[in-house]
Amino acid sequence: MAFRKFLPLFDRVLVEKFVAETVTKGGIMLPEKSQGKVLQATVVAVGPGSVNQKGALQPVSVKVGEKVLLPEYGGTKVILDDKDYFLFRDADILGKYVE
Amino acid sequence: MAFRKFLPLFDRVLVEKFVAETVTKGGIMLPEKSQGKVLQATVVAVGPGSVNQKGALQPVSVKVGEKVLLPEYGGTKVILDDKDYFLFRDADILGKYVE
Amino acid sequence: MAFRKFLPLFDRVLVEKFVAETVTKGGIMLPEKSQGKVLQATVVAVGPGSVNQKGALQPVSVKVGEKVLLPEYGGTKVILDDKDYFLFRDADILGKYVE
Amino acid sequence: MAFRKFLPLFDRVLVEKFVAETVTKGGIMLPEKSQGKVLQATVVAVGPGSVNQKGALQPVSVKVGEKVLLPEYGGTKVILDDKDYFLFRDADILGKYVE
Amino acid sequence: MAFRKFLPLFDRVLVEKFVAETVTKGGIMLPEKSQGKVLQATVVAVGPGSVNQKGALQPVSVKVGEKVLLPEYGGTKVILDDKDYFLFRDADILGKYVE
Amino acid sequence: MAFRKFLPLFDRVLVEKFVAETVTKGGIMLPEKSQGKVLQATVVAVGPGSVNQKGALQPVSVKVGEKVLLPEYGGTKVILDDKDYFLFRDADILGKYVE
């Protein structure tokens, strides 16, 4: 997979957004413009972390495979093996879903 | 409940706003536009805290279940299980109500 | 009283402004627009202080009951028990009146 | 005197500007608009100083009674006992006159 | 080669962008305007790193020869021996491709 | 002299600009608008220095009597004993002329 070969630098986190659901719970098909922004994603690669003022490495707060909630704006779209991914700074990820 | 499964990152605090009271103390029904902004909320989840310049974790200053006063602007609306919540930075919460 | 139940967070200070005097020293009633801004207030609640870069708590510089001089702009109006109060950052309070 | 009862907070310095001289050295009366800005003042009260990043108090660099040179802009006018004073941050005072 | 003789200062990284592919996987020639921005590059020289607040040198996070992903904007074009190179700050490089 | 009685605060440096030369090397009188800005000055008083984040005093880098090169913009004009001087921050002085 693409994310195995790409290593984000510093505190960057590479995520893959969930596929937008185009069918509502009630079974109705949604036209594309009604589907809204997809803000949930899976972490596919993480950077080593950022270096603080004392020179120590501060690891990122999410792990590969975790489900996260993204902010509505921000992030950098990157294309790896013809597939869309997004890079976010660790500190910009709002939270994660825990089982 | 939704907030059990969602963990805010860093110093973020997930709150649920109080239901707007639509009846005054005197018993008069208020039309929606008179109800004003709801700035009181209950903390439903808290992040682990932020990391200071020395690399130490600084816990957030509120706890799950506490009643807080929110600033009029700011915060990020998040929808969890079809219910509205808001994420605020710990430092942006104005104060809390203590018994 | 309201301020007993409300605890400001961090270095915030809850103040109650003095009642505007509507009678001059000479005994003349002042119309409201001549009364000017009330910049003097009594401290009714203080936060625990802010945390500095070393992780130590820096207490606020005023105490409950002290009379302070507020800056002309700034502060956040909060309503507690139907009464107006203002929240100021400790560092924004200009000075205090000592006996 | 007013300044005995007012204590500036942090690194604020309370000054009283010199009375503008309305007569030139040559004895000619100056109309008010020719008198220019009064930038010299006497220190009447000083705050305890500011707290640095290590939590230590950094005292202000001027003392009560010293004559100082103020910057042309800045400062906060405060009225104490119906008399005009100005509050300046210690770091904004340009210099002092020494005997 | 040019990059042997040029040493970036501080945390700057000298990169050479990949040659834009003008033929698609399917073998179709692309007109120049369809080729998009080239964001992949090879590191050809690195600075010694930046000095942190404690005076210690923080080496850059990439090495000569590594393949990196550049941000869409930023970087400084430099011409060495009539060939185009780009200087990026280490922290602005998004990630690297690992085998 | 004026500067004996005036002590700049913090890292401020009081300088006196050189008298503008109104005659060129070739002996031609210059009209005033051709004379350009005078950027060379003599240091006449220096502040004690600024206090760094550790609370230690950092002395200024120039001494009384030294000839310095000033930036084209910046500095605060001060009038002492009817004579023009300028206050510059130590860090804004470009360099000094050494014998």
Place this chain on the structure above:
Amino acid sequence: MAFRKFLPLFDRVLVEKFVAETVTKGGIMLPEKSQGKVLQATVVAVGPGSVNQKGALQPVSVKVGEKVLLPEYGGTKVILDDKDYFLFRDADILGKYVE
């Protein structure tokens, strides 16, 4: 020479730009507007370095006599003995040419 008598302050570096080449490799004379910006320079004097937050001197990263690459914008033109020089902050110099 001029630069012997001028000492830049802090982390400033005094450079002399290379003379613009007005003849191309092929021997064709270039009109002045085609010659482009001269971004290569020789270091003629360096400041003692800047003082970091711990009060320690951080020397500049270039030495007198080294050939450097300048950024396209920035720098302060200074005239010493009727000759043009430029002052750059050490951190703004892009890199140096090593043999």
